[in-house]
Amino acid sequence: MKKKHEYCCPIDATISLIGGKYKSIILWHLIGKILRFNELQKLVPCATAKMLSQQLRELVQDGLINKVIYPVAPPKTEYSLTEHGNSLIPVLDAMCSWGKKIIVTS
Template sequence: MKTCPSSFNCPVEATIELIGGKYKSVILWHLTDGIKRFGELKRLLPRATEKMLAQQLRDLERDGLIIRTVYPVVPPKVEYSLSDLGRTIIPVLDAMCGWGEGYLASLKEKDRE
């Protein structure tokens, strides 16, 4: 039988808790390309409200997956990047992307039938 941390029922639950928010995985995916500002992320996630995006970013920062850097300039400049811990999730995101590509291809194939 698989063992799990005491605060979670299983390791998958722990992973989903960290990256399972409405936009968390997609935010992390976009940050694999490098540093992004809030406005850039908003453009990449047009269906996310500013409030939801800000909350998801706060959660990811709180959980140590991203780093929020604030520069003391006017107007304010804030950048987001993956932390060392956040970079360890890249293989998981790559696997999710590969699976999603296969799934979308199968949907297209079904539409042709």
């Protein structure tokens, strides 16, 4: 069982879950979609396969995404948002809107 983490504030709790280098981007691409590893790799080209795997593993452990492995050759793995992950959509939308303003003014 995972040890309960103590947070100094609500923002600390949020950042601890989505603050990884590519976690927010992964979550954004999974909104309303089921994607395979290779599809995610194309959508997050800056991430190495090792880093993408690590970020996905952490998101699964934190209950934000589902990982389904189909027993076929070669193995087929699909990722999707959990209900808990879907609850982050307003946060991700706000981050996207804020980021668009930064891009326009830069």
